Amino acid sequence: MIMFNTLRTLILSCILSLTASFAFSQSNSKVVAKAGDGIYLLLRRHGLDPTQHLQAFMELNKKNIGQDNSLYAGRTYFLPSGSAGAAEKTTVKAATAPSVLEVPLFGEDYARVEILDRELQGAVYYLMAGHSGPDPGAVGKYGPYMLSEDEYAYDVTVRLARRLMEHGATVYMIIQDPDDGIRDENILKMDRDELSYSGKPIPYDHNKRLRQRVNEVNKLYLQHQNDYQRMLSVHVDSRSKSQNIDVFFYHHENSPSGQALAERIHEVFTNKYNRYQPNRDYYGSVSPRSSLYVVKYSNPPTVFVELGNIRNDKDQRRFVIPNNRQALANWICDGIMADYKASKEK
Template sequence: MITFKDLRTYLLLLLLWLGIADLHAQNYPKVIAKTGDGVYVLLRRHGLDPTAHFKAFVDLNKKNIGEGNSLYAGRAYLLPLANPAASDAPGAAKKTTSASVLEVPLFGKDYERVKIIDRKLQGAVYYLMAGHSGPDPGAVGKYGPYMLSEDEYAYDVTIRLARRLMEHSATVYMIIQDPDDGIRDQTILKMDRDEVSYSGKPIPYDHKLRLRQRVNEVNTLYKKHTGAYQRMLSVHVDSRSKGQNIDVFFYHHENSPSGLALAESIHKVFTSKYQRYQPNRDYFGSVSPRSSLYVVKYSHPPTVFVELGNIRSEKDQRRFVTPNNRQALANWICDGILADYASHKDK
């Protein structure tokens, strides 16, 4: 039999719990979304790295978020609590309980835990820029009944490269980011337009404004790391006649010996890999100056512009659509980067 005293005790405990729960909820700052706001823009405005706090924000506000994680102007949203341990490297990499493991949400659920395998690239800073993105899919090819877009495949190779570099303790910035793609192991990568710049800004429709935006972000970060070893890579997929398969090409600024050295180091790895894995064919990839390319001309760090192949060629398409091949491309570029940095340290 429940007495009045028992009931009063139960009600007091319930009220106390509700008070604690309400206090817990009030610990999250409330902000009002503006017209045109997306999750990334809102988080950036309030000093939070979106790739670190995207999931927490969505979880806090899941009943108040529209289709495609859109926000409603004029509505109040809860902000996640800032994590003082979070880094501003890609996906706001943060250390877990193990000093040798990072968590990088940008890499996706299956790949977000990054185990540090050595310190070979400690002190090096890399800016990785996947070509096109947002409203611009870049080159497009047909693969059976499917359409392949340059930006999706260049992005997947680039983000795989980011993860490999971080395994060697590099500081890495993904200048173009997709908040929900991560590293993908599908053959056909779905085309979308939700990529944003590193700072969380939408990617402009105008071609020159797109290039200017990403170069400005690289150069701003470059100043932050003044005095450090810094390099930039821009990853693309070419488009030529359907029957023309091509090898991987590397471009650099004609007045950048450091850019040339990095390009030659990566090219050397590709040449040796092709000799090993495809000994019955010649490798015609090359290194050459191409200073007219906007990102090569105006980026402050020494820059290498990479063309991975022809998206319209059936032979080259195998280089992109097979996930293991995309990983191999990232691995080989990483090997060239490792060799370049080792050579730099030896001087």
């Protein structure tokens, strides 16, 4: 199975917001959206990786983006700098350098990973998508479709893995789906073919499932005893259909490191909501919950993340829309990076 090695080549820092002068630079190409275009499709058509250019595109075009980050057919949009021919030159140059990896687990469209910097060099992360295999987790209805927790938690988790790798981290995906990769569909097909990190089938028995994944984390933990190590377990909650909740975080009550990581990710979410949704309060929280098996028994400091209520219409848009799943991964990554930076300053 796939282990993501620490990466050592510094290229371009990831910019999540652009200055006003850059935003209106003459280097930004103009394109017209076609019927059926979403941001991902538009960026890919013009040679841009959506995971790198999504935030910049939204900043450039924030007055021209519809509900749920939709585009208007026939309208003109600015592309972030580095598009078209310039992007092709960068790709050719980078393809011969060790700053590019091919990671099949991410799927055909995302397997090529460019290393942006070394900000997470020396950090080891264990990422665990909730449930999986024979256990779909929470299930909600979205129009005529059924949504399962494990598919959406996995997609956010694998996107997060890719973002961490871009910053030089060592990443272990504890739950892996060999054929899904990162998916840009709204409705993610439910399946049961996920495997553990070691390639073993995921047990039917709930307790055995939890022991299997925690045991694999703890075995890997012993190999990195002198390194900075953290673990994140990603889930989607199920509550009353009428209950709209925000992303919230659990940690072990006796883990100051786990609490610090949770609080730094929470701080990022608070700031992002204040920026992008200034007319609403963010009610996400950080709290101890040591009774959770993966929080209680995993050796690395652990944060348990709940992305929303899979039965609530508003919460569903948070993870059904692929742009939003990427934003969740980006924001979690930002908090992780802030935590690692703080740990090195001690």
